Amino acid sequence: MLRPDRQKALVTLVALAVISVGIVAAVLAGDAPTVFAPVVGGLFAVPIVLVVTALVRGRITLTAQEIVVRGLGTRRRSRAHVTEVVRATISAPRAGATDNLFLLDAHRKPVIRVSDTNYTRGQLDRLVDALGVPCGGPRGPVSAQQLAEAYPGLVSRAERHPYRVALAGFALGVVIVLAVVGVALVS
Secondary structure: OEOOOHHHHHHHHHHHHHHHHHHHHHHHHOOOOOOHHHHHHHHHHHHHHHHHHHHHHOEEEEOOOEEEEEOOOEEEEEHHHOOEEEEEEEEOOOOOEEEEEEEEOOOOOEEEEEEOOOOOHHHHHHHHHHHOOOEEOOOOOEOHHHHHHHOOOOOOHHHHOHHHHHHHHHHHHHHHHHHHHHHHHHO
């Protein structure tokens, strides 16, 4: 059984806490209405609760019959379906590279994906060894698009086109702000 790396989780928790406290303090110290402080604090409380939940519940269990990955949810798959592992280090624009294990079936379709977001490289090495199936993948870091070209179906469209997703999110934010301003002006 593998448990999430507590040091990685602690770094994430501390970063979220420092950012949230800093922004709430800036809201209280600035000219913004104090009603925004609990709103901003609440927005940051959600990811903190999610990280703590993933840390407490998280584990990978490998038995003779199945592989179970627990985190915020639980994914159970038959171990017999895993016939190959693709290990890839995916580098995202303006973000660090993450080591990923794609456990594939006989048709090269993904069964389960595990990343080093919560687990160390050594833990992922032990999982690959314990599975006892062939392991391949690109030699060095690749973009999600490059991985999708070499192994179709492993990464989502959002991962392959991160700038489009960011642009769509920004556009949605602008529309919401314009709607709120429009409603405020009409009232």
